[in-house]
Amino acid sequence: MQSTAIWMAAIVAAALAACGGANDPDPGGARGALLQNPPPRTFAASAPDLGAQLSATPTGREMLAVAGAPVCGVQVHSIEYHTVGARGEATNATAALMLPRGEEAACSGPRPILLYGHGTDPQRAYNQAEISDLALPGAASGLQLAATFAAHGYIVVAPNYAGYDRSRLPYHPYLVADQQSKDMIDALTAARQALPALSARDSGQLLLSGNSQGGHVALATQRALQAAGERVMASAPMSGPYALASYGEAIFLGRVPLGSTVFTPLLVTAYQQAYGNLYRQPDEVYAPRYAPHMATLLPAEVPLATLWAQGRLPVSALFSSSAPAPGLEAITPPTTPPAQAPLFALGFGLDHLVGNGQRLAYLQDAAARPDGVVPAWTTGRPAAAPGHPMRQALRANDLRDWVPARPLLLCGGQADPTVFFGLNTGVMQAFWSAPSPAAMAPGLLSVLDVDAPVSGVDDPFAAVKTGFALSKAGATAQGGPAAALTLYHGVLVPPFCHLAARGFFDRVIASGQ
Template identity: 45%
Template sequence: MKFLKWAAISTAAITVLAACGGGDSPDEGSSFDLSGAPGSLIASPTALTTLTPAAFTAALTQAGAASLLQVTGAPKCDITFNYFQYGTVGGAGEKTSASGGIMVPGGADPACTGPRPVLLYAHGTSTDKNKNMASPQDGEAALVAAMYAAQGYIVVAPNYAGYESSPLPYHPYLNLEQQAQDVVDALTAARKGFAAINATANSKLFVSGYSQGGFVSMAAQRRLQLAGTPVTAGAHLSGPYNLGYFGDIVYSGRVNLGATLFSPLLNTSFQRTYGNIYATPSEMYEDTFATGIETLLPSTTPLNTLLTTGKLPATALFAADSLPKPAGFELFFGTPNLIKTSYRNAVLADALVNPTAPRHPLRVAAYKNDLLTQNWTPAQPMLLCGGNADPTVFFSANTNTAKAYFTGKGVPDQAVTVLDVDSAPTSSTDPFRLAKGGFAQAKAAAGDAAAVLQAYHGTLVPPFCNAAARGYFAQF
């Protein structure tokens, strides 16, 4: 969920990466589908740049991000970053379009030749309207490229409806059915363009994502399964799978870091889908923030500017005198705050009276979009990875609860693997010992407790959960 820093890829790194290749013009023979139908490929993918292993390595090293290569391994393949647009739907089923990236490996290394596995990757929360997974200038895209495409995976990475060139005036954030359809539509469209960009896929399809993307990737695995599309395996990383209960936790006062960003994204998503989260924004939001908040995120204005100009509070989700206020969560109570106490009290009252059968519109929407209320069991294996001290997407409430849910549904223990990267290796044969050891070193180098807290979800966990995911996929 958290706005991802992906700090291992610095501004200097992405500047160098942007200079490593030139954009190509669309093929003269591009095949256009202007129907806007879900899964339609609007035009043949366009190559933006190609990076050789040497160029990619040099750029990362020059920018001081060589430590990332210690996690991902040295690049083996050339990577061509392709941009594409596809038809999909919004949260209320309205026709729209979105864009994304297709990373295609190439080169002489055996890992880069012949039919390659496909990874459908779902990105984490971003406040940047211009987020573009087709560009190595995006830090998350660069990490995914280094981790997967440079090692021989064809990566399909949607930007989602509401981002980049999408005309949808909002993002259907954590809308289970829409987000699942969105990324599956992207995969469907991308496959239609594979031949034009020399992307030759084998029969293996993997699905993964981080944070918001972990939720989306699990939703996509479910949707593909229900549609009868074979998925080889999934790796869902630090996702808010247990959305309804997680929301109850936040409103109880145990607020997650970044809640003042996630709340407007989620509330607007549900309001545009169901129309009943509030009568007007001022019913939910304090007057200081109510005007314009429905169109605030995602934004072309930098996040820091939104915070420093008073468009959003940095941490104060609730009023200073709003109760309950659990010890240790005082940071999230203050003035000016985002959510009105009257609205919070209504949510809390419903949670008290109707804990498992919500009636308040916000709780109804959250539980409706909860991956653990869908009465489904994965037919393909999955890895659930995160860190136990995550202050943004609580590990126990989401990852551990998801494992317990699937176990209760009769899913064999070996079919759903849980990895806490913030734990000691169980033995010298622990298959995740390198990810755990690497995380421990990175955590120790991050600084004091406050620095670790700030870096935990958006910087420390992502490389190591992605490395674990790649290792997990390698067994199939």
């Protein structure tokens, strides 16, 4: 869950969008209405120029090495559209619209659309349409999408989400599956309105993907589109927190992942906005030092490092190092399995974010109404009727309530310290595989662990696994195992899952499924 963009302003008319221009007289216009048509262009480069730009920086060279030389030029536009917040309130949001350009057959004519959800980012200025300056929040994510997908023939629609960039929403509906899927669909609707004015055509082949938070968003969007009878050709979510209810159990039992002090306030604020029952006052959730400002802290106007330096957010201590009640010392922090104990220990300290009262109430409800996966596998599903409001919210946004009807690739890495692979991707694999009653049709589900060894000469992901192994080894040699672990979720895994997704999409399109 990870990324960063610019608070700007000015809304342009939905009623006059087709004519292009004017101020928006209706801030509560129809969902998916494009606010400016044609949308402003933020970047354009031919295939050779894009290759040269990527070659000019270390980050770009790494992208180029994984994604391959650009086949197409890329043109990027910033679209703005009407959508809704977590309570259904009218708001606006923005997205990057990336178009392949060139005379080659792969770059012209009707093109498939990739609708992509990005990972968690703490900065409100996050904007994937501004890819020329890698110092800007969201630029690296946008450039990676341009290099991997748009430069290889895919139209890319990459929402920044409500609450980011020029959005008026004062919070972000983080992992609120209903809202985030609406936001994605609204961005797609707006992008399709923009295509004719930009001399681009949609082939009707819709593909979904996303990383970390965006993996959850992509699956939630596929669920929503399937329920509406809209055809998705294939999807490839990556490293997402899909089994949210079970993941929450593990965290409160002490298996604290990296990044928890960022994810938690985003999640609590979003669920408080969506459901209104997580707390009456913030100090019911947060430690006294942090409670007064936590409801409006994230997404922030300043970088995360500034929040840490100002003492407005702890770096890693989610919970107190003092047990919330007698008998819970063994999970404050856990010491098993030994290999993960140092990771879990980072999540505890005297200067902690979540109060012991909140942790104890959660654990007491979990003991009374157990989860079906954590601490022990029983049903493989969330608790049927949790009583704690956070457990209720996590269950409401857990994705174990449907069965995909289209080809699906779940990608990630087994050693992920941020979104635990086995507890999310592994749980979904079991849920959607025989003999589960929710098993997908044979041949539709593929699962890729990029950190696994090559299985043989016929392994379709051999190149991806080999490339990841070399990248991980390089990070370890340069900064040591701790550095490689820190980079694992947000830097090392995504480029190779993106590459695997592109190959997967290419095969599905070629098969005509």
